[in-house]
Structures are given as structure tokens and as C-alpha cells.
Amino acid sequence: METTDARRPPVRLLAAWAATRLVLLLFVFKVYVFPGPDVTTDVSVIYQGWYGVLRTGSFPLDDVTWQYPPGAALAILSPALLPFWDYATAFFVLACLADLAVLLLLTRAGRRPGRTPRGALVWTAGVPLLGPTVYARYDVMVTAVAVAALLTAARHPRAAGALAALGALLKVWPALLLAGERRRGSWAAAAVTGAALAALSALTLPGAFAFLAFQRDRGTxxxxxxxxxxxxxxxxxxxxEVRLTYGSVEFLGPYVGAVSTAALALTAAAFGWLLLWRLRARRFGSRTLAEAAFTAVLMFTVTSRVLSPQYLVWLVGLAAVCRSFAASGMRLPxxxxLAACAVTVLEFPVWFAHVVAGDPLGVALLFVRNGLLVAAALTAARALWRRTVPSRTAASAPARSVPGRRDPVSS
Structure with a gap:
């Protein structure tokens, strides 16, 4: 029988989480000043501005920095749940609560048969490596939905599909959670939920899908x-030149269009690899869904024209889910x-001025961070392929069975 104490997070893990998150809150509330540019202005200026527009009954159609699917309005409007605080304070508290929700989900999952508490450890250690940016963006809320979807999938595939669809309408990438899903119920629930929420958004607020044009026009x-x-x-x-445009610092000038096109081609190639994997994969286990999702998001992150620091919150969450399986094949990725997270906080916000200037320090940080992510994507893809796709030698070898004799292949 499972006791109440057994359901609680380990005291030391919860203490470590509380200590590290207190530090993050002290930074976003500016009790202490984190080095580099102020990361909280996205909340206090941009998000709060969108909040005002959304409350009038429309998406921010005249703001090209609004590049999110319609479900993002839920995250931007969420501080209304805490009306006794100002917008920024309420947002930071909700981001922290989403962080705590992920910890509790991973801790609970770690107690199931074939699972391990390492997933909760990865989340506890990985998030603070990114610094206060985690609480100054709504990505941690999206990650909480994605983690819930993956951890729910084994017992409730339809609920997992619905959560994946909700996540996709918050920030697109959770659609990749279904990369390794084979059950029709999960896909059907995702399709119905996604269509219903998209239709509701389009009917209630004008300009629900204007973000597609803004995304199309982005550079590198x-x-x-x-x-x-x-x-x-x-x-x-x-x-x-380097210029702030479409809400991020981008390159403008000769050949930028060609490099952006090449990035899209790499993304298409990543999609092609995933499609080939799905056609060839035969060995699906309980961890395959999470490992496929982690691999897919890694591949699409490194090939994207934009690789903002908050994107690594997604990867930490998916890595934590993968490591919650005792037989995880994603240890190295x-x-x-996690190593890329430690470098990321240096390139943004600590030494972001060096990145923008393109001096040796800034370029070196990017080479290391992006190199780590590329290596993670390649090793994850290799591990996923080897675990799920039978080798040609094994597939072509005839099965031999001798009565009364043990098969040496399976010993």
C-alpha cells in the first residue's frame, strides 16, 4: 500500500528546488540584479502590453512581435487569476507554480515501476542553469503542459493527445510530442482538441492566425x-548589420535570406528523417514516446532560424521525462x-553584448552552446534509431529453433 509519505517529494530534492527557485525569484523581483540586460522587460512591457490589447477582445494585430499561436493568449492573460498583485508579480508567481508542477509530476512518475527519480533531479538542476530568463518567459508554462502530456500518455492516451494539442496552440512545438505516438486514440483526441480550440479562438478574437505571416518574415x-x-x-x-526586428536581434544584409532558406531546408531534412524513422521503427517501448519527442524537438530547435535561450526550457523538460525511465537511452543527450544550459546563461544575458558585437568571446560562446546542442541532437537521433529500428542483419537472419535447446541469441 502506498503511504502518504511515499507520495511526497523527497525532502532534500524539494529543499534544493526551493533554494534554487528562491534565487531565481530574487533576481526577477530585482532584489538582486542579474548581470546583463534586464530579462524581465518582456513581462513588464511586452506581455503586459499584449494583456491590455487582449482584454479589449482582439489579438495584437499591429504588433509584429506577436508571433505566437492563439493559445498563447491564455498564458498572457493568466496573471488575471491573481488580481491582488500587479501584472509582473503575478506572472512570475505563476511561472514558479508551473515549475513546481513539473517537479511534482516528475517526482510522482519516478515512483512507478521501471521509473527513477533522476527525471526530477534533471529538472531541479537544469532550470536554474538558465538563470532568471526561465521565469521571465511563458515557456515554462508550455513545458508543464508538455511534461504532463508525456507522463499521462501510458495510462490515458486520449488525455495526452488533448494536452499535446493544447500545448501546440500555446507554442507550436508540443505538436512534436506525437512524433512517436502510434495509438489512434491519442491522435484523434489531439485533432479534435486542436480543431475545437483553433475554431474557438478564430470565432472569439479576430486575427488568431496573424502570427503565421509574422513568423514567415523573420530572418536569422x-x-x-x-x-x-x-x-x-x-x-x-x-x-x-545587426538590428532588433520582429522582437529579437537578427542579422540583416547580403545572403541572410539564403542562410534562412538553408535553415528551413535543414528543418525539412529533420522532418524527413523523422518520417523515415517512423516508417522503419519496429521496437516501441514505454519510453519511446518521450525519447522520440525529445529527439524531434532537439532537431527542430537546432535547425531553427531562431534559437532563443528560453527554448532550452523545453529541452530540459523533455530530457527530464526521458531520464525518469530507468532504462533511458538519452543519458548522453x-x-x-544541461551543459548547453550552463553556456546559454553566459551568452544570454550575462555576455549578450559580446554576442551582438560578434567579438571572439561572443562567437566562442555560440560555437560551444550550439555545438553542444547539435551533438545532443545527433546522439539522441542515433540512440532512438538503434533502440527502435532493427538492423538489416537481424531482420534478414532466419529464425532458428531447436526443440529442447536454448536459443543463444536470446540468452
Whole structure:
């Protein structure tokens, strides 16, 4: 029989979570000033501005920085749940509560047969590595929905599909949670939930899908993998510039369009690999859904034209779910993601000025961070393929069975 104490998070883990999150809150509330640019202005200025527009009954159609699907309105409006605080304070508290929800979900999952508490440890350690940016963006809320979807999938596939659809309407990427899903019930629930929420958004607020045009027109952001081309080219006479546009710092100038197109081609290639994997995969286990989701999001993150620091919150959450399985094949990719988090906080916000300037320090940080993420994506893809796709030798070998004799292959 499971006791009440057994259902509670381990005291030391909860203490570590509380201590590290207190530090993050002290930074976002500016009790202490974190080095680099103020990361909280996205909440106090941009989000709060959107909040005012959304409350009038419309999406921010005249603001090109609004590049999110319609479900994002739920996150932006969420501080209304705590009307006794100002907008920024309420948002930071809700972000912290979403963080706590992920910890509790992972802790509970870690007690099931075949599971381990390492997932909760990865989340507890990984989030503070990114600094106060985690609580100054709504990505931690989306990650909480994604983690809930993956941890619910084994027992409640339809609920998991619905949660994945909700996550996709919050920030698109949770649609990749279904990359390794084979059950029709989960796909059907995702389709119905997604269609219903999208229709409701379009009917209630005008401009629900204006974000698609804004996303289409984006260039190459200075932290992305493709941006390394221009960071190096600037030292050899490239005549371009860095400018704040579409809500992020991007490169503008010769060949930027070509590099952005190449990034889209890499994304298409990643999608092609995932499709090939689905066609070839035969060995699906309890951990395959989480490992496929982690691999898919890694691949689409590193090939994106934009690679903002908060994207790593997604990866930490998915890595934590993968590590909650005792037989996880994602140990190395998860470790690489955590290492990338430690470098990310240095490139943003600590030394972001060096990144924008493209000096040796800034370029070195990007090479290391993006290199770690590329390595994580490649090793995750390799591990997923080897665990699920039978080798040609094994597939073509005839099955031999001798009565009364033990099969040496299975011993």
C-alpha cells in the first residue's frame, strides 16, 4: 500500500528546488540584479502590453512581435487569476507554480515501476542553469503542459493527445510530442482538441492566425546555428548589420535570406528523417514516446532560424521525462543539454553584448552552446534509431529453433 509519505517529494530534492527557485525569484523581483540586460522587460512591457490589447477582445494585430499561436493568449492573460498583485508579480508567481508542477509530476512518475527519480533531479538542476530568463518567459508554462502530456500518455492516451494539442496552440512545438505516438486514440483526441480550440479562438478574437505571416518574415537570429556564418563573416568584411526586428536581434544584409532558406531546408531534412524513422521503427517501448519527442524537438530547435535561450526550457523538460525511465537511452543527450544550459546563461544575458558585437568571446560562446546542442541532437537521433529500428542483419537472419535447446541469441 502506498503511504502518504511515499507520495511526497523527497525532502532534500524539494529543499534544493526551493533554494534554487528562491534565487531565481530574487533576481526577477530585482532584489538582486542579474548581470546583463534586464530579462524581465518582456513581462513588464511586452506581455503586459499584449494583456491590455487582449482584454479589449482582439489579438495584437499591429504588433509584429506577436508571433505566437492563439493559445498563447491564455498564458498572457493568466496573471488575471491573481488580481491582488500587479501584472509582473503575478506572472512570475505563476511561472514558479508551473515549475513546481513539473517537479511534482516528475517526482510522482519516478515512483512507478521501471521509473527513477533522476527525471526530477534533471529538472531541479537544469532550470536554474538558465538563470532568471526561465521565469521571465511563458515557456515554462508550455513545458508543464508538455511534461504532463508525456507522463499521462501510458495510462490515458486520449488525455495526452488533448494536452499535446493544447500545448501546440500555446507554442507550436508540443505538436512534436506525437512524433512517436502510434495509438489512434491519442491522435484523434489531439485533432479534435486542436480543431475545437483553433475554431474557438478564430470565432472569439479576430486575427488568431496573424502570427503565421509574422513568423514567415523573420530572418536569422543572432543566437541561431545559421547566425554563426555571419558572426564569422563579419570578421572578413561582410557588409551587413545587426538590428532588433520582429522582437529579437537578427542579422540583416547580403545572403541572410539564403542562410534562412538553408535553415528551413535543414528543418525539412529533420522532418524527413523523422518520417523515415517512423516508417522503419519496429521496437516501441514505454519510453519511446518521450525519447522520440525529445529527439524531434532537439532537431527542430537546432535547425531553427531562431534559437532563443528560453527554448532550452523545453529541452530540459523533455530530457527530464526521458531520464525518469530507468532504462533511458538519452543519458548522453540529456547531459549535453544541461551543459548547453550552463553556456546559454553566459551568452544570454550575462555576455549578450559580446554576442551582438560578434567579438571572439561572443562567437566562442555560440560555437560551444550550439555545438553542444547539435551533438545532443545527433546522439539522441542515433540512440532512438538503434533502440527502435532493427538492423538489416537481424531482420534478414532466419529464425532458428531447436526443440529442447536454448536459443543463444536470446540468452
Amino acid at each position: 537570429e543572432v543566437e541561431s546555428l545559421g547566425a554563426l556564418v555571419f558572426h564569422v563573416a563579419r570578421h572578413f568584411g561582410w557588409e551587413g 540529456s547531459g549535453l543539454v
